[in-house]
Amino acid sequence: MSLILIAAFSSLLAERFGAPLLLLFLLIGLVAGVDGLGIDFSNNSAAYMLGSIALAIILFDSGFGTSLQSFRQAAVPALTLATVGVLLTAVLFGAAARFLLGFTWLESFLLGSIVASTDAAAVFFLLRTGGINIRDKVRSTLEVESGTNDPMAIFLTVALVGIVASGEALDSAGVELLLLFIKQIGLGLLLGLIGGVLIVQIMRRVPVERGLAPIFVLALALLVFAYTSAIGGSGFLAVYVAGIYTGNKKIQAKTSINRFQEGMTWLAQIIMFLVLGLLATPSQFPQIVLPAVGLAIFLVFIARPLAVWLCLLPFDLTQRETGFVAWVGLRGAVSILLAILPILGNLENGQLYFNTTFIVVMVSLAIQGWTVKPVAKRLGLIIPPQIGAIDKLEVDLPGTANHELLAYRVVADSPVLRGERIPRWARPSLVIRDGNSMRYQYAGRLRENDQVYLFIAPGFSRLLDRLFASRLAVDENDNEFFGTFTIDPSRSCEELESAYGPGLLSETEKSLTIAELMEQRLGGKPDYADRVKIGRIVLIVRQTDEHGLIKMVGISLEPVAPATRLPLFLNLREIVHMIRDFARARRK
Structure with a gap:
């Protein structure tokens, strides 16, 4: 012992x-x-x-x-x-x-x-x-x-x-x-x-x-x-x-x-x-x-x-x-x-x-x-957090209840404190303020340090986290990670190529939207902070919705340096694109 x-x-x-x-x-x-x-x-x-x-x-x-x-x-x-x-x-x-x-x-x-x-x-x-x-x-x-x-x-x-x-x-x-x-x-x-x-x-x-x-x-x-x-x-x-x-x-x-x-x-x-x-x-x-x-x-x-x-x-x-x-x-x-x-x-x-x-x-x-x-x-793999600090407690419900009960403490600078509405699929039931409990509909506007109890459907808690999270301080390295500015993922890849130089994409890829191109290059559903290198630019997933669709894309004009000067750790897709880029450069 x-x-x-x-x-x-x-x-x-x-x-x-x-x-x-x-x-x-x-x-x-x-x-x-x-x-x-x-x-x-x-x-x-x-x-x-x-x-x-x-x-x-x-x-x-x-x-x-x-x-x-x-x-x-x-x-x-x-x-x-x-x-x-x-x-x-x-x-x-x-x-x-x-x-x-x-x-x-x-x-x-x-x-x-x-x-x-x-x-x-x-x-x-x-x-x-x-x-x-x-x-x-x-x-x-x-x-x-x-x-x-x-x-x-x-x-x-x-x-x-x-x-x-x-x-x-x-x-x-x-x-x-x-x-x-x-x-x-x-x-x-x-x-x-x-x-x-x-x-x-x-x-x-x-x-x-x-x-x-x-x-x-x-x-x-x-x-x-x-x-x-x-x-x-x-x-x-x-x-x-x-x-x-x-x-x-x-x-x-x-x-x-x-x-x-x-x-x-x-x-x-x-x-x-x-x-x-x-x-x-x-x-x-x-x-x-x-x-x-x-x-x-x-x-x-x-x-x-x-x-x-x-x-x-x-x-x-x-x-x-x-x-x-x-x-x-x-x-x-x-x-x-x-x-x-x-x-x-x-x-x-x-x-x-x-x-x-x-x-x-x-x-x-x-x-x-x-x-x-x-x-x-x-290696630049530590990604910036998506939301700020959050004070959250999951409360056990007896048996096989089809709801989850969450308790959030309202923190400073959180969206809910600034007037953001709680979605209809979440059912606030109780607010504890200064040691006193009251029903949500009689509590008025939420205040800092209030504790709010909500019933939600299983699996939706992360969607509420953003409402009750503190304001996220933007680190100076975040722009470096996500690029200096954003572009609309629904815009066409043809516009992307005309802005950043011809020869970046195939004819088939030009007909796609930026989001579709990223999904295709990534080989599946995109994730927060995923990166796609296209020529001399890098597209970075800044935000996805609850269905996994890309909502915001950052763009960097400084491609990520390779992990090593030797062609180690490249996957097959990267090797194919590297060979294709080399062949295009030789043709020019």
Whole structure:
């Protein structure tokens, strides 16, 4: 308990100095361990069990907080990274391990599989609590990837541990491995969905006390994890899928469940990293520290970026966004957990796998964890906020009510305070002013610090946020991000080309509106802060409506500089346009 308390207080230190918090948890475990304060913990089986339960809690909360919209728009690129990307990373890292550690090829690929997946705890923590406001598709791609790539890494690690232990050749076990993979993923998806449906139905039909509801949901989620794992499926994938399904359904006490899950996730992260830190023996590190650090640098700067680029080539992420996804590939507790399996499997180099992985994780957390926000700023990916500060509270309604109850505090300079009307689909019911409650129709004009309670249809809360938000201070960098002036997205592209130079667009594109052109170039529904480069100008989405249609477009005459002078991280669409622009320039 003392270590947990110290770890909790270390968050204040991390916030002050910008240190990667999960690395601090790991270091606290190291300092308290056998080579530090002397706590002798060497129970690998117990550590693996505790770590697996903690990871299941983290993954359920990760899924619970992921909206279906975010999942849909990021599912294909994220799942490509979670499968093909993990395999490519394992192969590339294994090739480097073959030469730096002198392992056999099978042993090298086993080590590559152990470190191939990104860590959900590290990625979710940095993106959700690190103050990094980036485009939703990029954030969702990273979150969904980190939540779904563990099954692939676990499958590869378990399979290779068995093959290395038995001395069997890899090619002779190919068909068996493929069937095992299909079984694990298939059962994980199916039982995760069934488990999510059961959790929702139980919470809707069983009259559970409000205080017990969060415990009930978590216990059911862990039951889904345990049962799926017991029958040979991927329990980690199942609990993540169950979290997504449950989190996107209306259930009682959802606000309480969210708060409870947040606290349990923090506790799970602390316990998991502390236990894994206690399990390590730093006095064994010096003999392999140089090749391990070399492998970590290879993973961060070569293996992960190359695997990500190859996987994201067909998708519409920009060069800078792909580069950022490549950088946010933090390794963490999952890799250390998997490194316990060679020890449990009695492999000859079992402890060497663990020590090497531990050093790789520490280097990854130190380099990438410390630099995620600066890299996002350097790449120009941190987007200005859409609205100012807002004071909002979601109030739980009992049962399966078809409305949401929101409470807003009227803040200074908010549109509603300046006389903006509340839309008809929102039903204000109560105003609390100076400690006195009154019906909305008798409250008169709203005043600063009033608390207004409104019933709305589910999913419309973000449309009300703008009314109750404070005036947004325009940062001097906002114009740089969104361009110096705006243009009407309904104007024709022919006008755009005549204003900024011929040869920018094809004949087909000239017949489109600017909004239609941007949607076509983006390959789908546009999002706030999306950018489209056309010749020497850049069009930027400044505002969309509730249907996702472009309402305002900014224009910049200073094209965004490439993330690198080398043609890395370009997607196929950008490569095609670059070749076409080059061909047009040659013809002129």
